[in-house]
Amino acid sequence: LLLPFLGLLGSATAGKLLVVPMEGSHWLSMREVLAELSQRGHEIVVMAPANTILIGASDTYELKTYPVPFSREEMEELIRSFGASCFSQEPFLVRFWTLLEHYRKSGAMFHASCKSLLYNRELMEYVRESHFDAVFTDPLSPCGQILAVHFSLPTVFFLRGVPCAIDVHAAQSPDPPSYVPRMFSLNTDRMSFSQRVKNFLIALSESFSCNIAFGPFEELASEFLQKPVTMTELLSHGAVWLKRLDFVLEYPAPVMPNMVFIGGINCAQKKPLAQ
Numbered sequence: 001l002l003l004p005f006l007g008l009l010g011s012a013t014a015g016k017l018l019v020v021p022m023e024g025s026h027w028l029s030m031r032e033v034l035a036e037l038s039q040r041g042h043e044i045v046v047m048a049p050a051n052t053i054l055i056g057a058s059d060t061y062e063l064k065t066y067p068v069p070f071s072r073e074e075m076e077e078l079i080r081s082f083g084a085s086c087f088s089q090e091p092f093l094v095r096f097w098t099l100l101e102h103y104r105k106s107g108a109m110f111h112a113s114c115k116s117l118l119y120n121r122e123l124m125e126y127v128r129e130s131h132f133d134a135v136f137t138d139p140l141s142p143c144g145q146i147l148a149v150h151f152s153l154p155t156v157f158f159l160r161g162v163p164c165a166i167d168v169h170a171a172q173s174p175d176p177p178s179y180v181p182r183m184f185s186l187n188t189d190r191m192s193f194s195q196r197v198k199n200f201l202i203a204l205s206e207s208f209s210c211n212i213a214f215g216p217f218e219e220l221a222s223e224f225l226q227k228p229v230t231m232t233e234l235l236s237h238g239a240v241w242l243k244r245l246d247f248v249l250e251y252p253a254p255v256m257p258n259m260v261f262i263g264g265i266n267c268a269q270k271k272p273l274a275q
Helices: 002-009 025-039 072-085 092-118 121-130 143-150 163-170 193-225 231-235
Strands: 016-020 043-049 062-066 134-137 155-159 240-243 259-261
Touching (some): 016 025, 016 121, 016 143, 025 043, 025 134, 025 155, 043 092, 062 121, 092 143, 092 193, 134 143, 143 193, 143 231, 163 193, 163 231, 193 231
Parallel strands (some): 016 134, 043 062, 134 155, 155 240
């Protein structure tokens, strides 16, 4: 009796997806996924700043823009300087303080962009009336997640990683510093005692560095949602984590069942996106 009943259900119907992307190279990978979702019949709406660099109009989605209090040139300079620092060969402490400065600058810019979106009455009313089925967003800039919590929508995260392992903690995945290398430590999963001590000290410093980067977002989210909220609590509402990782190139680490690895999604010869 069960099999005929399941046959009557048919395939899953297409849905309406609200996309809040992040500017820069993150968008280039996300755009590939949106193209495939569009082919599967999903209706997609992308919300982006009016002076965006890479996010443009497309046949695969509807683009809605909003004004922001910074220029396109300022965003281009931020991305250029951050890209250059990623390949720096300077000592760890120098790279650490340079990274903190980038966190501060990028956090301020993405915070301003997010605030412009959240307090855009026209767009907020549009989201309320559109009855979206889910939000697809990059949690490195948690604006999409603030919207998802506000409108009680499930979230699909699309990411490479979030500093200070906030993504790992939000998903309640184990993250022992004696085993899992910290970001920018250059350690592997096979560490000497001194490397484990270094890894542990970096883990201790993360609360300080991420408070600089994400503190303004926590204040904005608390103000907009009208309740105290941390970055970890905000991201803990995520339903699915699509991670652009692969243990072929990454060191192994514990993961949760709702973390799906899609490493190579941005490559020319990529595997088909799973159901």
